[in-house]
Each structure stands twice: as C-alpha cells, then as structure tokens.
Amino acid sequence: MLRRVTVLAGGVGAARFLDGLTQVVPPENITVIGNTGDDVELHGLTICPDLDTVIYMLAGLGDQERGWGLANETFHALESLKRFTNETWFQLGDRDLATHIFRSSLLRCGFPLSEVTARIVRSLDVRSTILPMSDNPVRTWLGTDAGRLDFQTYFVKHHAEPEVRTVDFIGADEAAPGPAVLQAIAEADAVILAPSNPVISIGPILAVPGIRETLRETSAPVLAISPIIGGKAIKGPAAAMLESLGHGASALAVAKLYSDFVDVFILDETDRDLRPEVEQLEMRTVVCPTIMKGLPEKSALARAVLGAANS
C-alpha cells in the first residue's frame, strides 16, 4: 500500500483520474500539485479553473457531465453581468462565484494562494491536500494565428480554435514552488502525472524552477498517463497543439516531453504498438485501458497505475 501519492494535475482529465484514485487510495494520502498557469483575472476576480475543477470533483460537488464547475449550477449573475459588459465569455456559475469572491477577497488581503486554497479545501471538506504549483503568478500565453492570447481567451473565448505556435509561461522563471510542493515530490511513495495536456497543463508546473529537477531526483517512481490515445485527445486541444508545436500528435510525443524524469509511461491499449519506441526513452511501459467512462474505469486505471508504481 502506497502511503503518499502525489499527482501533478491540470483540469478535467486530472479531476476524472483523481475521482478514481480516491476510490483506491485514502483521499488524505493524496497530494495534488495543481496548475495555475490557466488562472485568469476577470471582473476583478481571480479565477483558478484547474484548481477549482480538481477541488470540486474531490469535494463531490463537481458536475460529472461537463467535467468542470459545480453540479446544479445556475448562471443568473453572469446573465445580469451581460447588461454591463460584453466580456462575459467565461462561464461563471452563481455557486462557483462564491469561490472566486472568497479567494479574491483573501488574496487582496495578502494571503498567499496556497493558504487561500487550503481554506477553500477545508471549507469544502476535501480530505486530500491541494497545492498550487506556486504562490507567484504564472500565466500561460500562446502565440497563435489569431495573435498573442492568454490561455483562457484562447481556450474559452476562441474555443481553442487558433493554431498554437508558441507557448510562454510568463512569470515562471521568477516563480518559486509553492510551500510543500518540492517535498510532496521528494517524499512521495509515487508521483503520478495525470492524463492532462502536457504542454499547457503539466508544462506550467514543470516550468517552475526546482520542480522538474526534483522529479528527476526523487526516489519515488514517477508515472505518467498519456492524455493522447490513438493520436487524439479525449477532450481539449492537446493533440492539435502537440502537432502545431512540432512534437507530433502521439503518446510517444508526450513520453518524449517527460523522458528526463518519468519512470513508467502508461499507454492506452490502442497505442500498444508504441511500446518499443517509448521504452527506448528508458521508461518502463504499462498498457491498459485509459479511457475513463465511469467510476469503474476510473478506479481500474488508478489501480493499474498504482500497481505499476508498486512493482
């Protein structure tokens, strides 16, 4: 039994994986290091979409169908906001707004994001530990054929349609890992990279100085689940982005991005044939079903990953 499991997480894919992981590992044994590169300031509120997606799911409050946001959500405030401004492309639910209002209010008082996140997590009775990758602001900006866009403008306002040519994590060079982040990697019994976009979900985490180095040096096995299956992403722009950035849209391309620190790479059965090439990167491979339709599939994937970590 693994006592301490640390998960590097983006948004929707990570939340689904964590939903399964908590069926297999006691939630209090799980530490999540969350991406904050997607965070955005809108209407004077600081919104952390990836952290919230993970927290809501672990709290049992997440909307299972959409994969993000809260269940039974209403959008009355947003509807009213449309009378005041045209910049209402970001979906802000009424219940979700409470999180943003509370967080923004504490941040403005000077509390670091890690402390604010811990308070939100406690308030929602989440038993896992959720660590923002950094207390310093890091923001993902994309050079696209529609101009230079911050991540949410690209992703939500432009529906991830523009072709991504460059990716920058502004602020990453000067950012420090959040409190306990390096420790969570160094002292874990297993470190898992969730099936999140390697470029813009896991990428910003790896860009925070010290995190990638600690992943290389930890004595824990580091496992990654490919978010690309048969050359396609289950959801989101990962495949198109890997392609347009010149990596190629394949699980192998993801493995290459992680080759300096990942020990075990989990491939979907569809990608069984990629085993030899991935193993040439000096990784062990595990092949199993990675599409998480419902809780049984989620739990099975978590069990397979933990099994690989144990062996």
Add this chain to the structure above:
Amino acid sequence: MLRRVTVLAGGVGAARFLDGLTQVVPPENITVIGNTGDDVELHGLTICPDLDTVIYMLAGLGDQERGWGLANETFHALESLKRFTNETWFQLGDRDLATHIFRSSLLRCGFPLSEVTARIVRSLDVRSTILPMSDNPVRTWLGTDAGRLDFQTYFVKHHAEPEVRTVDFIGADEAAPGPAVLQAIAEADAVILAPSNPVISIGPILAVPGIRETLRETSAPVLAISPIIGGKAIKGPAAAMLESLGHGASALAVAKLYSDFVDVFILDETDRDLRPEVEQLEMRTVVCPTIMKGLPEKSALARAVLGAANS
C-alpha cells in the same frame, strides 16, 4: 411643468417616492442625489445599497414587495459563500452580485463612483440621472449600546435593534460633493427631500461640505416629505433613532432638522395638528396622504409635492 427636479434620496422610502414621481415627471427630468454613507465593503466588493435600491426601482427591476434588491432574485452564491465564511449576514442576490462585481472592478481600476454609477444607470436603461453624493468614501458609524457599529452591521446584522446614541459620518469632512451635485441643487426648479431617514439617509448627504449651504441658497423651492407619520416610521429605525438621539420621534423633529433650508414641509394627514409648530420654523406646510401603498398613492403624493413646488 417643472423641468428639472432634484431628489435627495436614501433607500427604500426614496425608491417608492421616485416610482411615483416618474409617473408625473419625465424620468429624464429627474436627478437623484444618493446617499453613500451606507456603502459597505464585503467580500472584497463595494456595495452601495441606497444607490442600487433607487436604480433598480427606476429600472423597473426592483422587487416591489421587499422594497430593495432585484425581482426574481436567487441567492445561490450567498448560500455557497456560507461554506467559506460566517460573515454572510448581508443578503447578496445572484443578479445583484453582478452589479457589485462590475462596480468593484471599475472602482479598483480607478474610475470614480460617479462614473461607475453612470455606467450602471446607462446599462440598465434608467433615464434619470443618479449622482452619488460624493466620489469620496463617507461611511456612517453609529455609537450604540452594542458598541460602535458601521451602518450595515447595525442595520442588517443586528436588525437595527441596538439603541443609537451617536452618529458619525466618517470621511464627510474631507469629502467633496460629487460632480454636478451642487449644480443639480442650485439649478433645479424644485428640490425634494424624499421620505427617508433624516439622520442616516439624508444626514450623510447634508454632511458633505457645500451641499447644505447650496440647499440654503438655491432659488428653487426645497420641499421635504416627512418619513415620520404619527410618531412612527413606515419602515426602518428612523423613529427609534430620532427618539434615542434626543430629537423626539415626530414629524416636527424632522422639520427641525431641516429648518435652515426647507421651504415646504409635507405632513401626513395624521399629523395635521403639527402644522402650527412646523410653520413656526418658517416653513410652509402641505398636508396630504403620504403613505404609499401602491402606484396610485405614490403618484398622488408626487403630484401633491410638485403642486406645492409650483405654487
């Protein structure tokens, strides 16, 4: 026909009066000078309850029964906020939140409250002009038998139950009248003090340097409607407050507070007997029904007040 009517306004009582006034005077001829002493910062949002009550009513969006807030309102964000903090005694509706979020965001960018208010007013298709009494923060603090309380803590959290012994308008001495406020008084064809609490709704407006002086000097007739009828307030703590502050709970006490600048004092029929005493303050009196049950009573009161202004 009076071309320019300026109304000094608190919250609920003023909104009801204005609802009638707009039946009798074209809305675009009406300028409201609104109390901001009740404004409050909660959860990092700047809330202007009196301005909003007036704006929502003039926009036709106000909840007629409650007298404040928006019709068809939900409170999902507030419900969720209760998981994060115990300081949720102030009723923030979901649709109402949009106003506070928009306003707070612009204020934080450096826009003055007058400009932000004008944008809200335009966005909600209100045709009257709404002027905050000042762009500088003024806050009403009350010395009570439950300690020193800001207005909303006294009024909402403590249900206006503590006995009020002192009243301070913090910031008033250093505040300047908002743009166009003095002009709206000096150049009006009639100035009306709505039936609002004279101490904590009209009081803060009068405390902004220059406003009381301009009321004394304007060539327009200045008319005040007593919010006290038969020694009682229709709504709110006005009577108890006048009593505990030593003014006495009567329409006469209200007239005395305004005696240096009001020309015409409107008494309810119930208070007919107070005429001689009020007239000794060198005011003309008008006696008419002032209880505004529905739109007919509201319009009749507006007509009576305007009739007195014309004569």
